[in-house]
Amino acid sequence: MTLDDILASLFPKGHEIRNDKGVLLGSATLRRGDKMLVLGVADRTALGVDEAIRLSGHVLASIGRDSGPILVLVDSDSQRMSKRDELLGLNEFLAHLAKVLIHADMNGRPTIGLLYGHSAAGALLATGLATRVLIGLPGAHPAVMDLPSMAKVTKLSMEALEKKAKSTPVFAPGLSNLVQMGAVHMTWSNDASLADQLEVLLADMPAARDQRDTLGKARGGRLKAADIAERVRDLALQAR
């Protein structure tokens, strides 16, 4: 599905979302008539300082002015890999975007990520992975790390890596692996109306508490994370 198809299916009552050089900013009207703030990265654009500051500004400007949920659309490259972005402190800009999304989510503006294309590394952390619920669309192809880079670092052949990837979801790219890890909460269908699926989700949003580690355990993708975190938490509470 193209971005236009996705937006048309999500928001049959209309939207005002502009795509300016891969940065999506705007809002849309939900079925019930409520507004939804929309932002995102499109066209596999790299997320650098210039993009991130506009996205975080869009969310901050809506706080106190609007209400309702926030949608983050993601079809990005990785973070922009450049001297200029690092010189200016890209880590702060990406962290700031994530912080703004997390803060909004914790304060009555539930956030939903919609991963419909590519994303990777720092760009995914600052967008989709900073939302409460991350949805994958069929055909989305996130890659925390791509296999050729991994082959270079691990000094393993692509064939060897691909073989290993069949036995574990823990390192290889792909939407289904992120679902199994608990990073992507669910995958929607392209055949049904996205507006219907959004309505169902909004009517029954999970609590704001981060439950991705328990999801990952239940799905067999991360067998240790939830238990280790819980054990450390208990020990730390006793140590008080």
Place this chain on the structure above:
Amino acid sequence: MEDLRFEHSVRTRAGGARQSAIVGVVASGNLEVLVERVLPDAECTIEIRTAAVGFGEVWTAVIGDFVERYSPGGLRFSINDGGARPDTVSLRLAQAVRLITENGQ
């Protein structure tokens, strides 16, 4: 990776009161040694997971020297090895014994 295990009978119990200690890190040419006071006084075990396959004889010699010299009775050593040279292994083992036999703690 290769797993090796050595069991030795030793003359005397290692001194001190600490229950466990750890030295070193797992990196290329380095290793970590975890030592725990969990065995009967006249026993010592050393378990090794090493990235350098096929050096069993070298380990046998290094461990033999170490046990003879320090008589680490009652101690269980667990080693994660990133391919350290024998002198580095000996140094880390000695550091681990020194740490667990320290007084206090």
Place this chain on the structure above:
Amino acid sequence: MTTPLKDVTPAERARSTSFYEASARTRLELLLDAGSFVEFIGPEQREVSPHLKIFDLPEQFDDGLVVGHGRLDDAPVFVAAQEGRFMGGAFGEVHGAKLIGLLRAARQIASMPVLILFDTGGVRLQEANAGELAIAEIMRAVMEARSAGVKVVGLIGGRSGCYGGGGLIAGCCSALAVSEPGRIAVSGPEVIETNRGVEEFDSRDRALVWRTMGGKHRRLLGAADVFADDNVQDFREAALELLGLIGPFALDSLKAEQERLADRLSRYGACLDAVDIWTAQGIAHAETVPELPADQFITLANRIGRTSRDAR
């Protein structure tokens, strides 16, 4: 003859120990009040990564992260220290989960600060999906803890720097202290060079790496609040100073950060090199900044450099 160890005070030992060279455990031992550190899920529990064996790689008993509690000038603190020499200090499933558990406890208690001693290349490739997600969970947990009133301080001065998702977590902290060798960035020098070519970034040009990502630039830019000399005692004092300065976190902090970062872009967005930024900040002979000794640099930074106080 060297001085017998027992005559050296802990502060003297901490002063003479390079933070950069020390192991994670030594850093914690010397940073905290003597003998006060207690570890959670220590190495004897052998909670190793379940994934490294897939790649036939050696495990470390603490998976490269030491977490626990201790005291700093008698006040209780939670601490987490990454071991930058094990797998480059990278985040994996177990490594990350330990920090998540610590932050969740801190949020519940709400009054005990957390010190994070970063030393990381970012996501551990061999468990990239688990590591990436752990970083996302840590970022969320840091923000939830800060929202509950917890002070989260990052200390950056290790051999692996603070790269990748580690840089994003650092950006979520209440305040940061950094030393000259402590680099903070998202993409590492080699990653930029591999993806964009040597013309974009020459990873072998160490001077370029330091002045683009190193502690001095981060301090002058206002990304870090305190500059520490490369010894553990200086980091201890920096942590104490920051804990005394950190204010409450609220929406206003994020609005101020938006303004701070937008202002940075408009002032320095066209600069091609760190020296251009320092010059634009009003530093005379900016090209000499990399050679300045720590004390002179701190004087300069306090005069010129911005801080992120109340704007992060």
